[in-house]
Amino acid sequence: MRWKNNLLTAVLLWLAGVSNYSLAATFAVGFYDYPPMMIEATKSGVYQDIFIELSKLMGDEFDIRYYPYPRIGLLFNTGRLDIEPGVFPGWVQEQTVPGVFSIAFGKVVDVLVFQPGKRFAVKSPADLGGKAVGLVRGYAYPDLKALIDKGQIERRNGLNEEQLLAMLAASRFDQIIINKAVAQYNILKVPEYRYLEVGDVMNAYDVSMRVSPKRAAWLPKLNAAILELKKAGVIDKIYAKYGVHL
Numbered sequence: 001m002r003w004k005n006n007l008l009t010a011v012l013l014w015l016a017g018v019s020n021y022s023l024a025a026t027f028a029v030g031f032y033d034y035p036p037m038m039i040e041a042t043k044s045g046v047y048q049d050i051f052i053e054l055s056k057l058m059g060d061e062f063d064i065r066y067y068p069y070p071r072i073g074l075l076f077n078t079g080r081l082d083i084e085p086g087v088f089p090g091w092v093q094e095q096t097v098p099g100v101f102s103i104a105f106g107k108v109v110d111v112l113v114f115q116p117g118k119r120f121a122v123k124s125p126a127d128l129g130g131k132a133v134g135l136v137r138g139y140a141y142p143d144l145k146a147l148i149d150k151g152q153i154e155r156r157n158g159l160n161e162e163q164l165l166a167m168l169a170a171s172r173f174d175q176i177i178i179n180k181a182v183a184q185y186n187i188l189k190v191p192e193y194r195y196l197e198v199g200d201v202m203n204a205y206d207v208s209m210r211v212s213p214k215r216a217a218w219l220p221k222l223n224a225a226i227l228e229l230k231k232a233g234v235i236d237k238i239y240a241k242y243g244v245h246l
């Protein structure tokens with residue numbers, strides 16, 4: 001009787017494999033250069049590695065292409081992209097096509113980073129009153145806006161987070177606000193940044209895969225795969241590979 005049960009199990013597993021293969025599809029994925037999440041030069045990064053693991057589990061293929069960041073939204077809205085990774089739903093609710101979302105697979109955490117010896121506790125935006133803060137040009141900072149508008153915080157812009165880190169290390173100002181993953185990756189990679197001090201969290205967002213509505217029927221399969229990777233600790237290991245601990 002046991003051999004019959006084993007045979008039945010084998011047949012069911014084979015049928016599941018055939019089913020997964022027959023349902024396999026290719027998805028257009030939009031990336032932009034944003035180390036360590038997406039690293040265009042080496043076609044690597046946290047999100048690249050997550051898609052590799054998802055493909056192994058699901059049998060689906062992911063056609064990953066890099067674009068300038070503003071083009072990602074345009075391509076998604078016009079149906080030419082199936083997936084944009086690492087999106088908090090609240091960021092895109094005003095888009096023409098907000099999309100549908102997977103379960104969260106990671107976080108985007110904004111933190112303060114200080115020059116050595118300049119770190120202090122920041123429990124609310126008001127604690128930054130009277131300070132000059134390095135921020136990314138064009139980024140909105142809703143929690144700081146009122147204080148900036150009143151002149152209580154001096155906004156100093158950098159083109160991107162990498163430039164802010166370089167300016168901080170060069171003593172152009174005492175503190176900046178950037179993505180924690182970007183800070184950890186660059187502090188690990190660049191010797192001149194090793195003495196910079198990562199401070200308190202300003203904002204934290206659970207991020208998901210933003211999926212085109214035309215692919216909504218595929219979401220349960222994606223969610224099951226993400227959940228399996230999370231339970232197995234695979235996603236944490238991928239973040240850690242790039243020096244990121246959220």
